[in-house]
Amino acid sequence: xxxxxxxxxxxxxxxxGFTTGGREKANAALVVGCSNNSFYIFDVQRKRMSDWSLAxxxxxxxxxxxxxxxxxxxxxxxxFDPSSPNKFLMAGNGFFCVxxxxxxxxxxxxxYPPNHVKAKRFKQEGYxxxxxxxxxxxxxxxxxxxxxxxxxxxxxxxxxxMVVVEQPWxxxxxxxxxxxxxxxxxx
Numbered sequence: 001x002x003x004x005x006x007x008x009x010x011x012x013x014x015x016x017g018f019t020t021g022g023r024e025k026a027n028a029a030l031v032v033g034c035s036n037n038s039f040y041i042f043d044v045q046r047k048r049m050s051d052w053s054l055a056x057x058x059x060x061x062x063x064x065x066x067x068x069x070x071x072x073x074x075x076x077x078x079x080f081d082p083s084s085p086n087k088f089l090m091a092g093n094g095f096f097c098v099x100x101x102x103x104x105x106x107x108x109x110x111x112y113p114p115n116h117v118k119a120k121r122f123k124q125e126g127y128x129x130x131x132x133x134x135x136x137x138x139x140x141x142x143x144x145x146x147x148x149x150x151x152x153x154x155x156x157x158x159x160x161x162m163v164v165v166e167q168p169w170x171x172x173x174x175x176x177x178x179x180x181x182x183x184x185x186x187x
Contacts, residue, residue: 006030009032009034009038009040010059011036011061013033013034014033014074015078016030016031016033017031017078017079019031019041019085029043033090036061036069037061037069037071037075038059040060041053052101065108066108067109067144071092071095073092075097076092077090078091079091079096079156081156081159082156082159083159083160084160086102087100087101089154091151091154093149093150094118094148095145095146097109097144097145098142099142103141104141105142109143110143111143112145112146113147116147119146148166149169150168150169150172151164152165
Protein backbone atom coordinates (compact mmCIF):
# COMPACT_ATOMS: atom_id res chain seq x y z
CA UNK A 1 0.00 0.00 0.00
CA UNK A 2 1.36 3.43 -0.95
CA UNK A 3 2.09 5.50 2.15
CA UNK A 4 3.59 8.80 1.00
CA UNK A 5 5.67 10.37 -1.79
CA UNK A 6 8.73 12.31 -0.74
CA UNK A 7 8.61 15.92 -2.02
CA UNK A 8 11.08 17.10 -4.64
CA UNK A 9 14.39 18.47 -3.40
CA UNK A 10 16.78 21.02 -4.91
CA UNK A 11 18.90 18.36 -6.64
CA UNK A 12 18.40 14.74 -7.77
CA UNK A 13 18.47 12.10 -5.04
CA UNK A 14 21.80 10.29 -4.74
CA UNK A 15 21.13 8.05 -1.71
CA UNK A 16 18.70 7.56 1.13
CA GLY A 17 18.35 5.66 4.35
CA PHE A 18 16.40 5.42 7.59
CA THR A 19 17.98 6.63 10.82
CA THR A 20 18.26 4.08 13.59
CA GLY A 21 15.73 5.98 15.70
CA GLY A 22 17.48 5.17 18.98
CA ARG A 23 15.52 3.14 21.50
CA GLU A 24 12.20 4.05 19.91
CA LYS A 25 12.21 2.63 16.39
CA ALA A 26 9.04 4.63 15.67
CA ASN A 27 11.14 7.82 15.69
CA ALA A 28 13.20 6.69 12.71
CA ALA A 29 13.37 9.34 9.98
CA LEU A 30 14.20 9.17 6.30
CA VAL A 31 17.44 10.92 5.28
CA VAL A 32 17.62 11.82 1.59
CA GLY A 33 21.05 12.72 0.21
CA CYS A 34 21.18 14.87 -2.93
CA SER A 35 23.71 14.93 -5.75
CA ASN A 36 24.98 18.38 -4.63
CA ASN A 37 25.92 16.94 -1.19
CA SER A 38 22.99 18.53 0.60
CA PHE A 39 20.55 16.35 2.52
CA TYR A 40 17.05 16.48 3.90
CA ILE A 41 15.47 14.65 6.81
CA PHE A 42 11.81 13.65 6.55
CA ASP A 43 9.46 12.63 9.31
CA VAL A 44 7.67 9.68 7.73
CA GLN A 45 4.97 9.40 10.41
CA ARG A 46 3.92 13.06 10.01
CA LYS A 47 4.53 12.97 6.21
CA ARG A 48 6.61 16.14 6.08
CA MET A 49 10.12 17.53 6.45
CA SER A 50 11.55 17.14 9.92
CA ASP A 51 11.79 20.09 12.28
CA TRP A 52 15.60 20.07 11.83
CA SER A 53 15.33 20.40 8.03
CA LEU A 54 12.66 23.10 8.29
CA ALA A 55 14.82 25.08 10.73
CA UNK A 56 17.87 24.78 8.48
CA UNK A 57 16.00 26.13 5.47
CA UNK A 58 15.30 25.39 1.83
CA UNK A 59 17.31 25.03 -0.32
CA UNK A 60 19.63 23.29 2.10
CA UNK A 61 22.83 23.88 0.11
CA UNK A 62 22.78 27.58 1.09
CA UNK A 63 22.94 26.66 4.79
CA UNK A 64 25.56 23.90 4.62
CA UNK A 65 29.34 24.48 4.70
CA UNK A 66 30.95 25.29 1.35
CA UNK A 67 33.58 22.58 1.88
CA UNK A 68 30.76 20.05 1.71
CA UNK A 69 28.53 21.43 -1.04
CA UNK A 70 31.39 22.36 -3.40
CA UNK A 71 33.05 18.96 -3.44
CA UNK A 72 33.75 17.59 -6.94
CA UNK A 73 32.26 14.22 -5.97
CA UNK A 74 28.79 13.57 -4.64
CA UNK A 75 27.72 11.39 -1.76
CA UNK A 76 26.84 7.80 -2.59
CA UNK A 77 25.85 6.29 0.74
CA UNK A 78 24.63 7.01 4.25
CA UNK A 79 25.69 5.12 7.39
CA PHE A 80 23.99 5.23 10.78
CA ASP A 81 25.63 4.35 14.09
CA PRO A 82 23.17 2.43 16.29
CA SER A 83 24.71 3.95 19.44
CA SER A 84 24.24 7.57 18.24
CA PRO A 85 20.74 8.09 16.82
CA ASN A 86 21.34 11.78 16.13
CA LYS A 87 24.55 11.26 14.15
CA PHE A 88 25.15 9.78 10.73
CA LEU A 89 27.80 9.65 8.02
CA MET A 90 27.47 10.80 4.43
CA ALA A 91 30.07 9.18 2.20
CA GLY A 92 31.31 9.48 -1.34
CA ASN A 93 34.11 7.73 -3.16
CA GLY A 94 36.90 9.70 -1.48
CA PHE A 95 35.37 11.31 1.62
CA PHE A 96 32.89 10.95 4.42
CA CYS A 97 31.27 13.62 6.52
CA VAL A 98 30.11 13.22 10.13
CA UNK A 99 26.78 14.99 10.74
CA UNK A 100 25.59 15.62 14.30
CA UNK A 101 21.98 16.81 14.39
CA UNK A 102 22.34 17.99 18.00
CA UNK A 103 24.93 20.62 17.05
CA UNK A 104 24.37 23.75 15.00
CA UNK A 105 25.27 23.80 11.31
CA UNK A 106 28.69 25.50 11.05
CA UNK A 107 29.71 28.07 8.45
CA UNK A 108 32.72 25.94 7.54
CA UNK A 109 33.65 22.28 7.97
CA UNK A 110 36.77 20.92 9.61
CA UNK A 111 38.83 18.76 7.26
CA TYR A 112 40.75 15.74 8.51
CA PRO A 113 43.64 15.27 8.02
CA PRO A 114 44.30 19.01 7.76
CA ASN A 115 47.48 18.50 5.69
CA HIS A 116 45.73 16.38 3.03
CA VAL A 117 46.33 17.44 -0.58
CA LYS A 118 42.60 18.04 -1.16
CA ALA A 119 42.36 20.17 1.99
CA LYS A 120 44.92 22.66 0.67
CA ARG A 121 42.39 24.03 -1.84
CA PHE A 122 40.16 25.33 0.94
CA LYS A 123 43.11 26.70 2.90
CA GLN A 124 44.16 28.73 -0.15
CA GLU A 125 40.67 30.22 -0.37
CA GLY A 126 40.94 31.55 3.22
CA TYR A 127 38.71 29.05 5.01
CA UNK A 128 41.46 27.95 7.39
CA UNK A 129 41.15 31.10 9.54
CA UNK A 130 37.38 30.74 9.83
CA UNK A 131 37.73 27.04 10.71
CA UNK A 132 39.96 27.90 13.65
CA UNK A 133 37.39 30.44 14.87
CA UNK A 134 34.58 27.86 14.59
CA UNK A 135 36.67 25.29 16.52
CA UNK A 136 37.11 27.77 19.38
CA UNK A 137 33.33 28.18 19.54
CA UNK A 138 32.87 24.38 19.72
CA UNK A 139 31.16 24.17 16.34
CA UNK A 140 33.09 21.19 14.97
CA UNK A 141 30.04 19.62 13.32
CA UNK A 142 30.14 18.26 9.76
CA UNK A 143 33.79 17.23 9.82
CA UNK A 144 34.98 15.93 6.44
CA UNK A 145 37.38 12.99 6.53
CA UNK A 146 39.65 12.54 3.50
CA UNK A 147 41.62 9.66 5.04
CA UNK A 148 40.20 6.98 2.72
CA UNK A 149 40.18 6.91 -1.07
CA UNK A 150 38.36 4.68 -3.49
CA UNK A 151 35.77 3.63 -0.90
CA UNK A 152 33.69 0.70 -2.08
CA UNK A 153 31.78 0.23 1.16
CA UNK A 154 31.27 2.05 4.45
CA UNK A 155 28.86 1.01 7.19
CA UNK A 156 28.56 0.31 10.91
CA UNK A 157 28.80 -3.32 12.00
CA UNK A 158 27.99 -2.54 15.63
CA UNK A 159 27.78 0.25 18.16
CA UNK A 160 30.74 2.61 17.55
CA UNK A 161 32.27 0.04 15.17
CA MET A 162 32.65 0.96 11.52
CA VAL A 163 34.09 -0.89 8.53
CA VAL A 164 35.53 0.81 5.44
CA VAL A 165 36.44 -1.13 2.31
CA GLU A 166 38.61 0.78 -0.10
CA GLN A 167 40.38 0.04 -3.35
CA PRO A 168 43.18 2.56 -3.89
CA TRP A 169 43.44 3.95 -7.41
CA UNK A 170 47.06 2.81 -7.81
CA UNK A 171 46.03 -0.84 -7.34
CA UNK A 172 43.46 -0.40 -10.11
CA UNK A 173 46.06 1.14 -12.43
CA UNK A 174 48.61 -1.59 -11.66
CA UNK A 175 46.08 -4.30 -12.52
CA UNK A 176 45.50 -2.91 -16.03
CA UNK A 177 47.27 -4.67 -18.91
CA UNK A 178 50.15 -3.00 -20.75
CA UNK A 179 49.32 -0.85 -23.75
CA UNK A 180 49.26 -2.71 -27.04
CA UNK A 181 50.49 0.26 -29.00
CA UNK A 182 51.65 3.64 -27.80
CA UNK A 183 51.64 6.60 -30.15
CA UNK A 184 54.27 9.23 -29.49
CA UNK A 185 53.30 12.67 -30.69
CA UNK A 186 55.74 15.41 -31.63
CA UNK A 187 58.50 13.11 -32.88
